[in-house]
Amino acid sequence: MKRRGITLLLGLLPTPLLANTLELAATPSLSAYHSTAPLAASDQADYEGRGRVALGLTMSGHGCQAEWRGSATREGDEKHAEGRLNEAFCASAWQGLDLTLGKRRLAWGVGYGYRPLDLLQLDDRQQLAPNPSEGVPQASAEWFGLSDSLALIYSNALDWQQNRLASSPEAWSLRYFHGGEALDLMALLHHDAARDAVVGVGLAWVVDDAWAVHAELTRQQRYTRLDVPGLGALAAGEQVQTQERENGTKALIGGQWSSAEGWTLIGEYWWDESAPTHASWRHSLDLITLAQQAPQQLPAGSTSALADLTQALGTLNQAASLQPHNLFLRLAYDGERWDPALELLIHPEDGGLATTLRLGRELGSAQRLEFGWRHLDGPADALFANLAERDRLYLDWQTALGW
Amino acid sequence: MFKHILLLLTLTLPTLAHAFDVAAALGAADAYRLPGQSMQLDSHVALYEGETLTKERDYRVYIKPGRRSLVLFQSPIEAGQKVLMVEDNFWLLMPKSRRPMRITPMQKLLGDAAAGDIATLTWSDYYDATLVDEAETREGRRCVHLSLTARYPSSTYHQIELWLDSDDLAPVAADLYVTSGKLAKQATYQLEAVEGRRQVTTTTLIDRLQNDRRTVITHSGLKEVELDDKLYNPQYLIHAAPEAP
Numbered sequence: 001m002k003r004r005g006i007t008l009l010l011g012l013l014p015t016p017l018l019a020n021t022l023e024l025a026a027t028p029s030l031s032a033y034h035s036t037a038p039l040a041a042s043d044q045a046d047y048e049g050r051g052r053v054a055l056g057l058t059m060s061g062h063g064c065q066a067e068w069r070g071s072a073t074r075e076g077d078e079k080h081a082e083g084r085l086n087e088a089f090c091a092s093a094w095q096g097l098d099l100t101l102g103k104r105r106l107a108w109g110v111g112y113g114y115r116p117l118d119l120l121q122l123d124d125r126q127q128l129a130p131n132p133s134e135g136v137p138q139a140s141a142e143w144f145g146l147s148d149s150l151a152l153i154y155s156n157a158l159d160w161q162q163n164r165l166a167s168s169p170e171a172w173s174l175r176y177f178h179g180g181e182a183l184d185l186m187a188l189l190h191h192d193a194a195r196d197a198v199v200g201v202g203l204a205w206v207v208d209d210a211w212a213v214h215a216e217l218t219r220q221q222r223y224t225r226l227d228v229p230g231l232g233a234l235a236a237g238e239q240v241q242t243q244e245r246e247n248g249t250k251a252l253i254g255g256q257w258s259s260a261e262g263w264t265l266i267g268e269y270w271w272d273e274s275a276p277t278h279a280s281w282r283h284s285l286d287l288i289t290l291a292q293q294a295p296q297q298l299p300a301g302s303t304s305a306l307a308d309l310t311q312a313l314g315t316l317n318q319a320a321s322l323q324p325h326n327l328f329l330r331l332a333y334d335g336e337r338w339d340p341a342l343e344l345l346i347h348p349e350d351g352g353l354a355t356t357l358r359l360g361r362e363l364g365s366a367q368r369l370e371f372g373w374r375h376l377d378g379p380a381d382a383l384f385a386n387l388a389e390r391d392r393l394y395l396d397w398q399t400a401l402g403w
Numbered sequence: 404m405f406k407h408i409l410l411l412l413t414l415t416l417p418t419l420a421h422a423f424d425v426a427a428a429l430g431a432a433d434a435y436r437l438p439g440q441s442m443q444l445d446s447h448v449a450l451y452e453g454e455t456l457t458k459e460r461d462y463r464v465y466i467k468p469g470r471r472s473l474v475l476f477q478s479p480i481e482a483g484q485k486v487l488m489v490e491d492n493f494w495l496l497m498p499k500s501r502r503p504m505r506i507t508p509m510q511k512l513l514g515d516a517a518a519g520d521i522a523t524l525t526w527s528d529y530y531d532a533t534l535v536d537e538a539e540t541r542e543g544r545r546c547v548h549l550s551l552t553a554r555y556p557s558s559t560y561h562q563i564e565l566w567l568d569s570d571d572l573a574p575v576a577a578d579l580y581v582t583s584g585k586l587a588k589q590a591t592y593q594l595e596a597v598e599g600r601r602q603v604t605t606t607t608l609i610d611r612l613q614n615d616r617r618t619v620i621t622h623s624g625l626k627e628v629e630l631d632d633k634l635y636n637p638q639y640l641i642h643a644a645p646e647a648p
Binding site: 179182256368402 | 509637642644
C-alpha cells in the first residue's frame, strides 16, 4: 500500500523539476545489558540484537522539498515497519519575507553535545546510531538582510510528535540571528503551553584560525523536574513527583580547536536545571535496590512511590540531560581513509562516564560505513553504572543514488 | 649635461618600456578561471591514489563580488551539504540537522578537496603579487613567474608561486604553500576553448604532503548568475538550494 502511494506521488510530480536522492541504509546493532542493574527490567536479557533497514527519498523542486523515510526494524523477537515524512514543506517569497509552510527541521543553537536553544526540534544530541530527525509541523515568516535574519515561527505538533511536544503542541518562536565578523549572535523569544515564556541567547566566536568558542543560555518561565525523596522522607509521607517549577535555566559553554592535519577537539560544559538532581538519582537507586533486595524493609507508601518512579523514568525526554551538570569532550580526526572520533560524556557529581567510539569510512563515491561503540560506566552509585544497557555496538552502512 | 641626460634615457627607456604590470597580469590570469563577477559553475572532483580513481564528488559553486562563495554538495551521498564563505567567515550546513554551523578557517581546509580549491577562483581578490622572473620555463612553456602572498589570514594557501604563459598570461602552474610554509600542493591548469574563449577547464592538484594523491577538478557550466544577497546569509542555508535558471 505504501509502495503504491509513493509510486503515485512520484507519478504526480513533474519529474524534470525534481532534484532527487534515494538513500539506502542498513544498521545492525548489539546491546549488552547488565540484567541485575537496579534500573533494568525484571525480564532483562543479557544481550539483544537489533537490525534496521531504512530507505530515504528526498525530492525538491518549485520551492518545495520533501523527505520520506521508511524503515523495518527487528528488535529481539519483535518486528515493526514504519514510513514517515521527515519533511514536507513549500516556501514562497512575499513582500520581502520568506514564507514556509509544512513539516520542516528547525534545529537551532550552537552546542554540539546539547543545545538549550533547540526548543522546537528537540534533536537528541547523544543519539548513538545515525537516524535522521523528524521535522516539526510549522508555518514561518522570515526576513533576511545581508548578515541578519529574523524568523517568526508557529509550530503545531498535532499528533506527529506524540512523544516529544505532546504537552506543548502549539509554540511561537521569534528567532534573531546576526552573523558578524568572526562572531554569530542569536536571540530567541519563545512561548508554549508547557514552558510559558522562554528567552534565550547564543554566540559562536571564531577566535583565530584554529580556535572557536560558543555559548547558549535560556531562561524559561515554567519547567518540570522529577524529584525523588529519600527513604526517610517517603516514610514521612513525601511522594515521588514530577514537580512544576518556575524560572529554569539551561546554559552551555564550549570551545573547539582544529588543526590543519585534521584533528578537532570539542569541550563543553552544560547546566540543565530541569534534569533530576544527583540526590534524586541516589534516592531512586536506594528505593529500587531496597525493593529488589529487601522489600519487607520498604517504608510505608513505597509501593505507589515505585510505581510513580517507574512511570516518570519512562517519560524522561531523550533529548534532555540526565543530570544537571554535564561535561562533554570530543576528539575527532578527519583522515584520508578513516574518520575516528572519541566522545566522553561525564557526570561530574557522581563520576559517571559514557564513552563513545566512532569510526567512519567512505567506500568509493557513494557508500559510507560507520562503526560505533558506547560503554557506560562509573562508581557503584553513579547513574550510568546502574542503567540496564551497559554497552552498545552498531554498524551503519549507507549508500545513495541521485538523479 | 645633455649627454648625461641622453645616456640616462638610453639606459632607462628600455626598462620602462618593459615594465611589467603585475596587477594587470593577475587580472588577466583570473579571467581565464572566472570571466565574470557573479558566476555559477559546476566542479567535478576526482581523487586518485597512484593511477587508481578512489572517489568522485560534484559541487555547484556560486561566486559573488565581496569574497562571497556558496558551495552546494551535489553527490548523492552528501547531497544537501553546503559551505558558505563570506570574506573571512565560514559556515557549514549538514542536511540532516539543517542547522548552519560556523566553522574555523582550519576546518574549511578539511574534506576531500579544500573548499578554497573549489570556490576561490580569483587570485587578485585574495593575494598581493610581486614579479619574480619574466622568463622562466615551466611545463615546457616560457612563463612569467609571480609570487603571491595572502592578503587575509583565512586564505586557503598562505603563499602561491604562480607561472603564467608569457604569450597570453594564461595560468600554467602554481605551487601552493600553507601557513606553516610547507608546500601543500602543486597545480597545473589546462585550458580549452569554451563558447569562443579560452578558459581553464581542468585543474590538477598533486598533493605534496601525501605524494601518491592527485586531485583533478573539472570546471563546467560556467555562466553569469546573479543570486539574491540573502542566499549568502548563513541562516538562509536551511532553505532549498537555488534552482537552475
